[in-house]
Amino acid sequence: MDEKYLKKIEYDKIILLLANYADSIPGKAYIESIRPSDDYDLINSTLNELESAIYFIKAKGKPNFEGLEDTDKITKRLRLKGILNNKELIIIRDNSYLARKVFETAEGVSQYCTNSEDDIKTKIDNIVPLYDIEAEIRRCILSEDEIADDASTELMRIRKTIFKNQDAIKDKLLSFTRSERYKKYLQDNIITIRQDRYVIPVKNEYRNEIKGVVHDTSQTGSTLFIEPIEIVNLNNKIRELITEEKKEIERILRQLSEQCALYIDEIMNNFSTCRYLDVAFAKASYAFAYNGVVPNINTEKRINLINAKHPLISKDIVVPIDFKIGYDYRILVITGPNTGGKTVTLKTVGLLTAMAQSGLAIPANNGSEISVFDSIYVDVGDEQSIEQNLSTFSSHMTNLIQILKEADSGSLVLLDELGAGTDPVEGSALALAIIETLREKNITTVATTHYTELKTYASVTENVENASCEFDVKTLKPTYRLLIGIPGKSNALYISRRLGLSEDIIKKASNSIDNKNSDYENIILALEKNRQKMEKERIKASEYKNQIEQIKKELETERANIDKEKDRIIEKANKEAKKLIDKALNKAEELVNEIDNLKKNNITVNAKVEADFKAAVRQTRELFDIKETDTETEYQNYSDEIRSGDSVMLRSLKQKADVLTAPDKNGDLIVQAGIIKMTVNIKDVFKINEQKAINDRLKTNIIKSSGPAKMEIDIRGNTIYEAESKLDKFIEQGYFSGLHELSVIHGKGTGALRKGVHDYLKSHPYIKSFRLGTYGEGEAGVTVVFLKEKNLK
Numbered sequence: 001m002d003e004k005y006l007k008k009i010e011y012d013k014i015i016l017l018l019a020n021y022a023d024s025i026p027g028k029a030y031i032e033s034i035r036p037s038d039d040y041d042l043i044n045s046t047l048n049e050l051e052s053a054i055y056f057i058k059a060k061g062k063p064n065f066e067g068l069e070d071t072d073k074i075t076k077r078l079r080l081k082g083i084l085n086n087k088e089l090i091i092i093r094d095n096s097y098l099a100r101k102v103f104e105t106a107e108g109v110s111q112y113c114t115n116s117e118d119d120i121k122t123k124i125d126n127i128v129p130l131y132d133i134e135a136e137i138r139r140c141i142l143s144e145d146e147i148a149d150d151a152s153t154e155l156m157r158i159r160k161t162i163f164k165n166q167d168a169i170k171d172k173l174l175s176f177t178r179s180e181r182y183k184k185y186l187q188d189n190i191i192t193i194r195q196d197r198y199v200i201p202v203k204n205e206y207r208n209e210i211k212g213v214v215h216d217t218s219q220t221g222s223t224l225f226i227e228p229i230e231i232v233n234l235n236n237k238i239r240e241l242i243t244e245e246k247k248e249i250e251r252i253l254r255q256l257s258e259q260c261a262l263y264i265d266e267i268m269n270n271f272s273t274c275r276y277l278d279v280a281f282a283k284a285s286y287a288f289a290y291n292g293v294v295p296n297i298n299t300e301k302r303i304n305l306i307n308a309k310h311p312l313i314s315k316d317i318v319v320p321i322d323f324k325i326g327y328d329y330r331i332l333v334i335t336g337p338n339t340g341g342k343t344v345t346l347k348t349v350g351l352l353t354a355m356a357q358s359g360l361a362i363p364a365n366n367g368s369e370i371s372v373f374d375s376i377y378v379d380v381g382d383e384q385s386i387e388q389n390l391s392t393f394s395s396h397m398t399n400l401i402q403i404l405k406e407a408d409s410g411s412l413v414l415l416d417e418l419g420a421g422t423d424p425v426e427g428s429a430l431a432l433a434i435i436e437t438l439r440e441k442n443i444t445t446v447a448t449t450h451y452t453e454l455k456t457y458a459s460v461t462e463n464v465e466n467a468s469c470e471f472d473v474k475t476l477k478p479t480y481r482l483l484i485g486i487p488g489k490s491n492a493l494y495i496s497r498r499l500g501l502s503e504d505i506i507k508k509a510s511n512s513i514d515n516k517n518s519d520y521e522n523i524i525l526a527l528e529k530n531r532q533k534m535e536k537e538r539i540k541a542s543e544y545k546n547q548i549e550q551i552k553k554e555l556e557t558e559r560a561n562i563d564k565e566k567d568r569i570i571e572k573a574n575k576e577a578k579k580l581i582d583k584a585l586n587k588a589e590e591l592v593n594e595i596d597n598l599k600k601n602n603i604t605v606n607a608k609v610e611a612d613f614k615a616a617v618r619q620t621r622e623l624f625d626i627k628e629t630d631t632e633t634e635y636q637n638y639s640d641e642i643r644s645g646d647s648v649m650l651r652s653l654k655q656k657a658d659v660l661t662a663p664d665k666n667g668d669l670i671v672q673a674g675i676i677k678m679t680v681n682i683k684d685v686f687k688i689n690e691q692k693a694i695n696d697r698l699k700t701n702i703i704k705s706s707g708p709a710k711m712e713i714d715i716r717g718n719t720i721y722e723a724e725s726k727l728d729k730f731i732e733q734g735y736f737s738g739l740h741e742l743s744v745i746h747g748k749g750t751g752a753l754r755k756g757v758h759d760y761l762k763s764h765p766y767i768k769s770f771r772l773g774t775y776g777e778g779e780a781g782v783t784v785v786f787l788k789e790k791n792l793k
Contacts, residue, residue, distance in 0.1 A: 001036050001354075001375050008378040009350035009414070011036075013312055018360070021285040024068035026271075027278030034279075036357035038374045038410075040299050046359030048118035051294045053284035054361075055112040056120050062285055063102045065278035067094050071271045078261045083254050087144045092260055092267060093137040096130045099270040102277065103127040120280060126273050128266040133259060140252060147249050155248045162241045169198045169234045176200055176210070176228060185209050187223045196242070197235045199225040283360055290315075292361030295352075296369040301409075301444050302326035303349065303371055308364040310348045311355075319480035320364075323349055326371060329465040331435060331445045333458040335487055336469040341480035342448035343380060343416050345469065349446055350376055350414045373444070374410035377403040393421030400434060407443050415447040418454075428453045439463055455487040641687065642669065648685040656688065710734070712743035720756035727760060735766040735787050742785040745778065757783055 006012065019028045037043055069091045077084065084092075106124040116122050140151040149156050170191060176182045177189040177200065185206040192199055194215040201223045202210050213232060216225040227235060260267065286292070290311050305323040309315075323345065325332050334342050352362045356370040379399040400415070407413050419431030428451040435454065438445045439461070447454075458466040466487040470479040497506050642648060646659045648671060657673035667682040713730045715723040727744065734742050746753045761767050766788055773782035 001038075002377075005376055005378045006035070006354060008380050009347050009354060009376070010312055011351060011354050014351065014355060014360070017311075018282060018286050021282035021289075022278050023065040023282075024275065024278050026068060026070050026275045027065060027282060030275055030279050031282060034358050036354045036376070037359075038357065038372060040297065040372045043357055043359060043372060044297050045118045047294050047297065047356070049120055049123070049280060050283050050287070050359055050361060052112035052118070052120040053280045054287060054294075056106075056109060057281065057284050057288070059109055060105055062281050063105055063277065065098060065102075065274055065281075068098055068271070068274050068278065069095065071095060071267055075264050075268050078257065078264050081261070082257070083250065084257045084260065085144075085253065086141050086147070089137050089141050089253070089256055089260070090144065093134050093141070095267070095271055095274065096134040099127045099274050100129040100131070100134065102274065103129055120277070123273060123277060123280070127270055128263075130263055130266060130270070133263060136259065137256060140256060147252060151252050152248060155245065155252065158241055158245045158248060162238055162245070165234050165238050165241070166198075169231045169238070172231050172234070173198060173200055173228070182210065192225065194225045194227075196239065197227050198231060199227045202226045287361035290363045292363050293366050293368065294361050295356050295364065296367070297356065298369060298371050300326065301330065301371045301373070301412075302369060303353065303444075304367075304369040305349070305352060305362075306365040306368045308348055308352060308362065308368065310344055311351065311363050313344070321345055321348065321480075321482040322484075323482060324484060325349075325446065325465075326444060329463050330442060331439055331447070331458075331464045332467050332484070333435070333454050333464065333487075334446065334448045334467045334469065334482070335450065335455055337471050341469040341482070344480065345482050346378075346380065346414050346416055346446055346448060350378055350412065353412060371412075371444075373412040375407070376412045376414070377407050378414045379403060380414070380416040393427075396421060404434070404437065407438075407441070409442045411443055413438060413443055413445040413447075415445065418447045418449045419451060420449075424451070427451070432457055435464070459487065642682060642685065647688040649688050650680065651684050651686065657685075711739065711741070712745060714745040715753070715757070716745060716747040716749075718753070720753060720760075723753060723757060724760050727757070731764060731766055731785070731787070740787055742787065743773070743777070744783045744785060745781065746783065748779075748781045754780070754783065761785060 015032060015034060018034075019031045022028045022031055037046075071091060074084065074088045074091060077088070102124060106121055109121055111119050111121050140148055142148050147155065149159050173191045177186060177191065183189070185202055187201040187203050190201065192201065197215060199215050200210075201218075202225075204222050204224055207214070207224050207226070210226055210228060212226040212228040212230075214224050214226050217223065218225075287294075290309075292311075303323065303325050304327075305321065307320040308323060309318045309320050319341065321341075334345060336342055352364065353370055353373065354376060355362050357372060362368060362370070379396060396417070403413060403415075415434075418434060419427035419429075421427070422430075431447075431449055431451055431454055435445070435447060435457065442463075455466055458464045465485065467482060467484045468486050470481040470483055493506055493509060496509075497503070642659055642663060644659055644662050648657055648659055649655070650657055650671070650673065655673050657671040660670040660672055660677070663669045663682045668679055669682060669685075670677060670679050671685070672678075710730065710733070713726060715726055718726065723746070730744075731742065744757055746757050748754075758770070761770050761783070768786045768788045770783050770785045773779050773784055777784060
């Protein structure tokens with residue numbers, strides 16, 4: 001896209017702002033080169049990546065790329081087998097550190113985009129951490145000017161030897177500076193260095209008193225810096241060691257460089273990846289700054305901006321607009337008074353389109369849509385700004401001629417004050433012809449104008465639509481709101497009247513206006529009044545709707561609170577009831593135990609009363625002893641199959657009930673629990689598999705209370721009531737233990753006990769058949785009982 005057109009919509013200012021959000025100098029430089037793309041797939045991929053970067057920042061925060069430096073020249077030197085200096089090695093170390101930290105930060109972050117190639121996490125995963133290189137350079141290189149003593153064993157030895165010789169020299173020189181003999185010869189009692197050799201300052205007149213080499217003279221010539229002959233050899237030794245030190249340092253740098261050369265591709269990859277990520281996260285951070293959203297992208301030349309704002313206008317004063325083009329029309333003609341917001345609208349559309357095509361978020365609401373255009377052409381005049389218009393007819397026409405030559409159906413054309421700066425009649429005719437030419441080429445166009453002829457043209461021409469920037473005639477100020485479908489009115493006469501211009505002059509001006517134009521302006525005024533009335537009614541209706549929604553929410557909250565309180569009260573009552581029931585049952589079982597103890601002590605107890613009492617206790621326990629943890633296994637949760645006559649469990653009360661009516665359309669049904677009838681919802685009940693629940697509880701109770709199953713029982717000497725109580729437990733124990741045959745010893749006697757046993761067996765649900773014993777089994781004194789197959793389902 002042509003740079004001059006991008007500059008007219010102030011795209012360059014957006015790029016400068018975006019660059020401030022990058023951490024590194026390479027990142028900032030890369031941003032400055034970003035331009036809108038016309039590749040749909042690339043734009044879509046970049047925007048998906050931006051969305052995942054925004055998600056990453058929310059999850060982990062923004063990674064830091066400060067200090068990242070370009071490694072292009074460094075890797076070129078490595079390819080030529082050059083030796084890197086300290087600074088270059090530090091750059092590789094620091095870049096490796098930054099890359100590693102970003103890589104480690106991304107660990108545990110889930111992928112955001114459906115297509116992994118578009119996800120920022122995938123880009124981060126391209127980083128190759130260079131742990132060894134980073135650690136080795138950090139160990140050896142302390143700064144741009146210093147190598148660590150322990151970079152190698154040899155370097156450590158050399159430097160220790162140097163220090164040892166330096167100490168010897170200092171000790172020798174101290175013997176001069178502290179000696180009374182030499183004190184008068186010295187200018188100062190100090191040791192200094194000249195030409196990398198240790199010397200002492202000697203007065204010129206005593207130069208022959210101290211034998212040695214003169215290395216320097218003071219400016220006045222009064223002081224000579226002499227290396228005493230006694231330390232010349234030591235200084236020479238140090239010079240040799242320094243040379244060895246330099247060679248060893250060069251060897252260390254060569255070795256580090258060779259190690260880096262093994263990872264040239266990784267070094268380049270990590271740098272380019274980090275620079276790319278710095279730019280991507282800068283885009284995401286910039287999006288946070290102006291509450292930007294990632295727009296939908298299309299190639300059908302449709303633009304739909306919802307609550308869009310110009311990103312360069314202060315948040316405190318910017319007025320959002322709704323803008324749409326490319327659906328029922330490809331050309332939009334915007335009219336209205338000066339400083340009403342027409343140019344701002346024009347620039348907002350162009351700038352947001354360019355931003356989206358550059359992979360940036362736009363300051364608008366979710367659901368906004370931008371089309372991909374091959375190019376954007378803009379004519380807003382020389383040095384045009386949002387506050388003023390300095391364009392001339394000639395500059396307009398020069399731009400228009402070029403635009404009409406180059407633009408096609410894939411272009412977006414933005415024209416400000418079309419036909420202005422010349423005779424109104426000719427200017428109007430030119431503007432009309434230009435718009436018609438753009439329409440014939442099917443070019444997406446947004447144009448601003450004051451000409452009534454263009455308003456009329458837009459009203460009657462297919463694929464062209466009117467729009468206006470709203471103006472409040474009461475306050476004489478623009479509202480800057482864009483109204484699509486309504487042509488603008490200049491309001492010049494109305495404004496003049498409000499400002500106090502003589503009514504005679506107003507009338508004269510009105511009479512000079514063409515009747516057709518006057519009628520058209522009056523129609524526009526009437527439409528505007530109706531629109532404002534409808535807008536007020538819409539706002540009022542919206543307020544009513546919001547109030548209703550608020551009341552609805554409050555009622556729902558209140559209902560929820562009531563339901564919670566109801567559940568709490570029911571739960572509390574249920575717990576208290578269960579405590580009372582458990583207490584009563586425990587008391588009853590204590591009485592059962594007391595009866596058993598009385599019998600053990602040979603105290604006579606009425607057998608029928610005992611049997612009835614124990615049966616009542618057992619039945620009561622079966623009815624109420626329902627554990628919450630067993631609910632899902634004991635009861636079937638098939639609420640949609642509940643019918644009249646079924647047994648259900650009330651969830652809140654943990655109480656068994658019988659269904660009296662089938663659920664109605666709201667899911668409500670009538671149930672009876674004991675003597676109480678109530679209406680409950682189908683969601684509040686479980687359907688009970690009653691036989692299974694009873695069998696399971698019976699099985700549990702029998703196995704708990706009776707121990708191992710027996711195959712025969714002797715009831716001789718018992719009354720029929722005592723015998724039935726014992727037989728009940730005996731048969732149930734055998735049945736649930738899986739036995740098939742039992743023996744009951746009742747004796748022959750009068751036959752009364754045998755008859756009572758047979759009557760009892762005939763009505764027992766677990767008995768398949770029975771017979772008297774045969775020879776060897778006890779004959780008539782024994783009854784052999786055959787049990788049914790066990791079924792606990």
